[in-house]
Amino acid sequence: MKVFYLNQEETKIIHLAIENNRSAQQKIYGNFSPKMLSVCRQYIKDIHQAEDVMITAFMKVFTNLKNFEHKGSFEGWIRRIMINECISFIRVQKKEKFIEEEDFFEESFNNIESQFSVQDLQFLIDGLPDGYKMVFNLYAIEGYKHQEIAILLGINEGTSKSQLSHARKILQTKIAKLNSTQNGTE
Template identity: 75%
Template structure:
């Protein structure tokens, strides 16, 4: 039985893609596009727009492939490009504004068990105002710290915390309404 070193195989594919080998680029795209579309979809409500942004971001991936230093995850590197491209698009569209709110109240946000599927949760996240949604995604889904979010978005750390707190409250309210609706109460 022969053991294949997947890390080495990935390095070879990246090296070929660096030489503009279209088959290697296609392999990278085919491997990561489904996950990256999901990442873009977290930030961009419209699926077609999210797909356009993902394709633009993949062009940046291939253009900047020489900058990947094989330190850390290749997928993580691509993911970061996707997130930055989404944030850039949202900024250009002027679809996001952050209220400078240094005073936030850390609430207790209980895990709410429900029968909601991924599409239901995505629908609730999509319904958040753009600023709330962006910070919620960066913090809760991507795992960024408030300091990193503040630097990335050019806002105060307190603003990031406040926006997350507001997003969580809004999501909790939406989930409670849906649970009441499911239970037949209003």
């Protein structure tokens, strides 16, 4: 784990927030909420539900702030809480479906040039089945390894790999279809 030293201002704000200083808490929320809403939105399609999950996660951030050890990135610590809260929300909604498959093959996923906007890409990812979407986000966007994903989601490593492979195939098909539509070849 890399150790990042926080600047004194951030450390001071964290300590004030631990003491329930509302303006310090508001500053943390204001600094990180736009990015964390984006994180929640990657997992939860409905913006209002994503906002609710983000707010719940921020409550956990403030409740557990005294447990932040200042050994890594503060933003990374908050992000992990957001991701865990999204996963919990999806589990409660019973929306995730994982197909237990051990056989999979890893395909290269060509980089998409900047021909698509972030909204276009998010729309494509939103169209994935929830299990595929969760694994894709954790692996491709958050950088988790399959072993970590398996532990986090309570599935086996092969299932994580299979879910990612299926998600990539679906996304490649959708991107090819969009490309042909944009180029007028459909």
